[in-house]
Amino acid sequence: MSVKVPLRAGIVGYGYMGEIRHRNVESHPDLVLAGVTDPRITDATAFGAPVYPDYQSLLAAGMDVVFVCTPNNLTPDVTIAALQSGAHVFCEKPPGRTLGDIQRIRAAESAAPGTKLIFGFNHRHHPGITDAKAIVDSGALGGILTLRGVYGKSGGDGYERSWRNDPAVGGGGILLDQGIHMLDLFRFFCGDFDEVTGMAVTSHWDVPVEDNAVVLLRNRRGQMAQLHSTATAWKHIFRLEIGLERGYLAINGLLSKTGSYGRETLLIGRRPQVGEAAAVGNPREELSYYDRDPSWDLEVNHFVECIRENQPVTLGTSLDALRVMEIVDRVYREPANVPFRRQQVVSDPPAPPVATPAVTDDRTPFGRKTVVALQELANVDIRPGRLIDQFYALTERSVTALAAGKLRDVGCQACASAASTVAFEKLGLTYRQCDVCGSVFVSPRPAPAALAEYYRSSPAATFWRDEMLEQTREARRTKLTRPRAEWVVEGLAEHRGGATDGLDLSAQGSSVIEELAELAPALRMTSADATSGTTFGAPGRVDVVLAFDALDRVHDVRACVDAVHAALRPGGVLFVTAPTITGFDLQVLWDRSPTIMPPDKMNLLSVAGFSRLFDATGWEIIELSTPGMFDVENVRQAITADPDAGWPRAIRELVTSSDEARSEFQQYLQRSRLASFARLVVRRR
Numbered sequence: 001m002s003v004k005v006p007l008r009a010g011i012v013g014y015g016y017m018g019e020i021r022h023r024n025v026e027s028h029p030d031l032v033l034a035g036v037t038d039p040r041i042t043d044a045t046a047f048g049a050p051v052y053p054d055y056q057s058l059l060a061a062g063m064d065v066v067f068v069c070t071p072n073n074l075t076p077d078v079t080i081a082a083l084q085s086g087a088h089v090f091c092e093k094p095p096g097r098t099l100g101d102i103q104r105i106r107a108a109e110s111a112a113p114g115t116k117l118i119f120g121f122n123h124r125h126h127p128g129i130t131d132a133k134a135i136v137d138s139g140a141l142g143g144i145l146t147l148r149g150v151y152g153k154s155g156g157d158g159y160e161r162s163w164r165n166d167p168a169v170g171g172g173g174i175l176l177d178q179g180i181h182m183l184d185l186f187r188f189f190c191g192d193f194d195e196v197t198g199m200a201v202t203s204h205w206d207v208p209v210e211d212n213a214v215v216l217l218r219n220r221r222g223q224m225a226q227l228h229s230t231a232t233a234w235k236h237i238f239r240l241e242i243g244l245e246r247g248y249l250a251i252n253g254l255l256s257k258t259g260s261y262g263r264e265t266l267l268i269g270r271r272p273q274v275g276e277a278a279a280v281g282n283p284r285e286e287l288s289y290y291d292r293d294p295s296w297d298l299e300v301n302h303f304v305e306c307i308r309e310n311q312p313v314t315l316g317t318s319l320d321a322l323r324v325m326e327i328v329d330r331v332y333r334e335p336a337n338v339p340f341r342r343q344q345v346v347s348d349p350p351a352p353p354v355a356t357p358a359v360t361d362d363r364t365p366f367g368r369k370t371v372v373a374l375q376e377l378a379n380v381d382i383r384p385g386r387l388i389d390q391f392y393a394l395t396e397r398s399v400t401a402l403a404a405g406k407l408r409d410v411g412c413q414a415c416a417s418a419a420s421t422v423a424f425e426k427l428g429l430t431y432r433q434c435d436v437c438g439s440v441f442v443s444p445r446p447a448p449a450a451l452a453e454y455y456r457s458s459p460a461a462t463f464w465r466d467e468m469l470e471q472t473r474e475a476r477r478t479k480l481t482r483p484r485a486e487w488v489v490e491g492l493a494e495h496r497g498g499a500t501d502g503l504d505l506s507a508q509g510s511s512v513i514e515e516l517a518e519l520a521p522a523l524r525m526t527s528a529d530a531t532s533g534t535t536f537g538a539p540g541r542v543d544v545v546l547a548f549d550a551l552d553r554v555h556d557v558r559a560c561v562d563a564v565h566a567a568l569r570p571g572g573v574l575f576v577t578a579p580t581i582t583g584f585d586l587q588v589l590w591d592r593s594p595t596i597m598p599p600d601k602m603n604l605l606s607v608a609g610f611s612r613l614f615d616a617t618g619w620e621i622i623e624l625s626t627p628g629m630f631d632v633e634n635v636r637q638a639i640t641a642d643p644d645a646g647w648p649r650a651i652r653e654l655v656t657s658s659d660e661a662r663s664e665f666q667q668y669l670q671r672s673r674l675a676s677f678a679r680l681v682v683r684r685r
Contacts, residue, residue, distance in 0.1 A: 007307065008034035008062065010087075012055045012078050013069035014041060017092050017120070021067040022047075024300040030308065031300075035061055059085040065307070068092060072176075073169045076101040079117075080108040088116040088307050090300070094180050095119055095321040097171020099329040106318045118303045118313045119321045121184045125295035125302075128251040128266040129185065131288065132242060134494030135249060135268065136189060140486060140519070142245025144190055147225035149182040149240045152233030154260070155205065159231065165207040173209030175200060176328055179229025183324045185240060186217060186225040192323060193217035193225065198331030204232045215331055236260040246271050247283070255293035264290045270486075284483065286627070289370040289671055370673060371625035387468050394460040395597050396427060402454055402599065403428035407444035413557035414439040414609030415616070424591035429598050431591075433581075439609035440581045442602045448555040451599055452532045455553070469511075477511065484548060485515035488575055491681050492520070492544060495622060496573045499523055499543035503567060505530040506548035507600075534559040536567040543569055548577045552603045558613065565618055568684040574619075576680040582607040583676020584669050585631040588651055589638055595676075607673050610680060619682045625670070628677030632666045 009031045011018050018038065025031045037052040044051040052058040055078050059066070066082040068075055068091040076096040082089045083105075095102040109117045123129060135141060153159075153174065164170040164177045175198075186193070195218040200210035211231040218224045238254040238261050247270040253262035266288040299316060306313050331337065411418045412434035419435040420443070429442045446454070455461045469476070492499045504513055504527040513525045523544070528536050530550040545564045554560045564574055579586070579595070581604035586593050595601065605613065607624065614621050636655040639647050654665055669675040 004030065004308070006030055006032040007064040007088075007304070008032060009065040009067065010035040010037075010052075010058045010061075010063040011067045011069060012037055012058060012082075013071075013074075014038035015069065018067070018069040020296050021069055021090070021300075024296055025067075027297065028300060028304060030304050031065065034063060055081065059087065063087045065090065065304075071163055071169050072097045072171050076104055079105050083108045083112045083115050083117065086112070086115065088303070090118050090120065090303055092120040093184075093321065094171075094176055094328075095318075095325065097176075099322075099325050102318065102322050102325045106322060109318055116303065116306050116313055117318055118299070118306070119316045119318065120299060121181065121316045121320060122295040122299050123181045123185055123254075124188050124315055125298040126251075126254065126264065126293065127290040128253075128264045128288070129188075129240075131266050131494060132240075132249045132251055133189065135490050136242065136244070138490055138493030140489055140493070141247040141249070141270065144223055144242060144244055146223065146243040147186050147189060147240070148243075149185065149225070149227045150230070150233075150237055151178055151182045151227070151239075152230035152235075152237040153178065154233060154235050155231055160205055160207055165205070165209055167208050170209070172328065172332065173200070173202075173207065173213070174211055174231040175213040175215070175229045175331065179213060179215070179227055180324050180328060182227050182229065182240065183215070183327050184320060186227070187320065187323055189242065190219060190221075190223045190225065193219045193327070195219075196327050196330045198334060198337070200331055200334070200337040210337075213331060215327065217327070236262075255290060255295075264293075266290075286371060286483075288623075288625075291370070370671065371623065371627045371679065383468075384472065387471060391460060391463055391468060392594065392597060394458075394463050398454065398458040398460040399427040399429070399598055402446050402450060402458075405446060405450055408447060409444045410441065410556070411443075412437065412439055412609070413441045413603045413613075414605045415612040416558060426591060426596060426598055429602075431596075431604075434606075434609070437609040437612050438581065438606040440604040440606075442598055445555065445602060446599065448531070451553070451555055452529070454599060455529070455531050473511075477515070481511045482515055484575075484577070485512055485519055487679075488512075488516065488544070488546065489519045491573065491575065491623075492523075495681065495683060496543055496571065499573075501542045502526070502544040502546065503528060503536055503542045504546045505536070505550045505564075506546050507550050507553065512546060512548065530554050530560055534563045536563050539566045540569045542567055543572050545572070545574045547574060549600075551576060551578045551605075553600050554603070557603050557605070561613060561619075565684055570684060572684045573622075574680075574682045574684070576678075576682070578678050578680075579604055579676055580607055580610070580626060580678040581605065581676075582674060583626065583628060583631055583678075584674050585634040586676045588635050592638065592645075593634070594638075595634065605678075607678065610678060614680070614682045618685050620685055621680065621682050623679070623681040624673070625680075626673045626675040626678050627670050628675030629666060629670075630677070631669055631675050632662045634676075636662070 007030055009025045011021055014036055025033050033047060033049040035050045035052055035058045036047050037055050037058045041051050059081060064087060066087045066089050068078045068089060070078055072094055075091060079089055079091045095105055136144060165173065170177060198213060198215040200213040202210055203212045205211045213229045215227040240251045242249040250267040253264045255264045268286045269283045272283055302315055412420060415434060415437045417434050417436040420432040421435060423431045423433040423440050431440050432443050433440045500522060502523050502525045504525055506512055513527060516523055516525055530547065531554055545568060551557050551560065579601055610624060632655050639652055639655060655662065
């Protein structure tokens with residue numbers, strides 16, 4: 001088998017973006033740094049590669065790949081020279097100062113058909129954007145109606161002296177420098193726009209280019225987009241709102257090296273399907289938080305893959321660059337905007353037209369994120385007091401008999417460690433806490449056959465199926481089952497497009513399958529009992545497995561997860577919901593928690609335990625969240641029921657404060673992965 005020789009990469013320009021591309025090259029197995037050039041470099045030994053006096057010398061040394069990270073006035077000439085040398089080119093945005101610049105570059109691209117050219121529109125690869133695009137593409141919220149974006153900088157000392165505000169170097173102001181990213185995202189979601197109008201003004205800074213611009217766009221489908229690009233926000237700000245037929249999306253913040261744009265989030269809102277009066281101001285919302293920025297790596301990965309596989313570039317093409325430059329150019333040429341406009345720039349003559357490369361969608365999904373649920377949901381909606389009291393009474397009698405049978409010792413259900421300490425006793429069963437990952441589990445525990453029989457025929461299990469689920473069916477459908485089914489549909493659109501076969505191991509009967517039959521009719525779902533065994537049919541037969549409220553009740557969590565791994569096809573996805581002992585209410589109430597009622601809560605993995613379980617068994621964790629909504633309310637009810645139990649004053653104050661304060665604290669628990677209900681999306685490697 002032949003060994004791939006790494007591509008020799010050169011970097012032209014070693015400022016902020018040059019440093020980022022250096023890290024990309026070092027981390028990519030198919031790239032090796034072969035040269036750098038920048039007139040500001042003083043230490044020629046700092047790179048482990050030759051430092052050249054100019055880009056011409058670097059190109060003459062024979063580069064396979066060139067990263068163009070120069071100021072805008074140099075970008076076209078360097079890019080064209082690199083293409084003419086036979087190198088593949090990664091060019092940062094913008095593609096120059098004028099529309100003529102990108103036209104010249106495209107002419108050079110057309111004359112070098114063996115090369116690949118990509119432009120650094122990395123925002124397309126940000127996790128909030130890729131998740132939003134997957135939701136839009138799934139059709140779950142209908143078609144796009146409107147887009148609204150705000151992208152701004154804080155300004156600050158030295159802003160007026162930046163080369164970006166020198167028309168001869170940068171070519172334009174904040175719209176060309178930063179707003180171009182938002183314009184590219186508008187096209188990413190809606191395609192081309194036919195109508196363009198805009199205003200560009202110099203509101204505050206003493207610079208010869210715009211520090212504020214507003215752009216309005218409309219296409220033939222009637223979709224409208226509005227951008228405010230600003231250098232007078234006095235803080236770094238990024239916000240993209242997407243209005244759809246059945247809901248809305250909002251990406252706030254942007255993961256960056258400095259964190260100055262705030263934590264990146266995606267808000268998903270769904271239009272209530274109820275009467276107008278009830279719908280006003282109270283949609284169901286969900287908020288996702290993202291942990292890291294993979295965008296720089298993902299766009300380079302796409303570039304290298306296109307080179308290695310000899311496939312056309314599909315994200316950040318020269319056509320993408322041309323289209324956004326056409327929008328910027330039309331705004332700059334508005335008669336009212338001309339007086340302050342870049343007088344020192346001489347537009348290049350138009351280049352001859354070139355063929356348009358094929359454009360397809362080849363997004364790379366993102367890794368781990370955190371989700372916060374913002375919907376209004378009361379515990380009593382799905383667990384009415386009169387029914388839950390009966391269920392607990394039946395459970396006590398049923399579990400007492402179960403605990404009297406033959407029991408087996410087990411290790412930690414998350415990390416398999418044998419080191420554990422007794423945590424507490426509940427209904428005759430002993431809970432132990434893992435000394436390694438902090439997960440809590442019953443040991444010794446009933447045998448698998450005894451557990452399966454309990455869930456088939458015990459009075460408690462029968463009551464739950466026949467009474468609790470039936471009497472709360474509608475509340476569970478609208479507030480639990482339907483949202484979970486929508487989560488699955490959106491997750492499959494993002495992480496497993498074209499899924500056809502699924503398996504449901506959930507503990508809630510056929511309700512999720514019924515919802516999926518409506519939302520995803522092409523998905524063929526079957527069901528199995530997670531407690532009845534550790535094999536789920538022929539290996540590699542399904543694309544998706546659902547384990548809602550299932551892992552906490554199986555005899556052997558790791559064996560169950562291994563069986564799911566075997567049932568999934570490579571790249572298949574597992575959706576999990578389960579309680580977590582890391583949660584606030586379980587930590588505070590501990591053995592006094594009414595929700596810890598074995599054998600349903602026999603396995604209470606910690607957040608660290610979930611990571612260990614899936615990181616060690618051939619999985620990739622895509623999402624690990626704790627969007628639980630009942631922690632604060634559960635602790636408040638416990639304090640109200642037994643006020644003299646010696647509760648810590650700080651806890652009492654937290655959970656008995658105002659409704660607004662309790663809601664804010666619950667959202668803090670969700671954001672911090674400290675709520676007691678976990679949900680995960682994991683992919684089979």
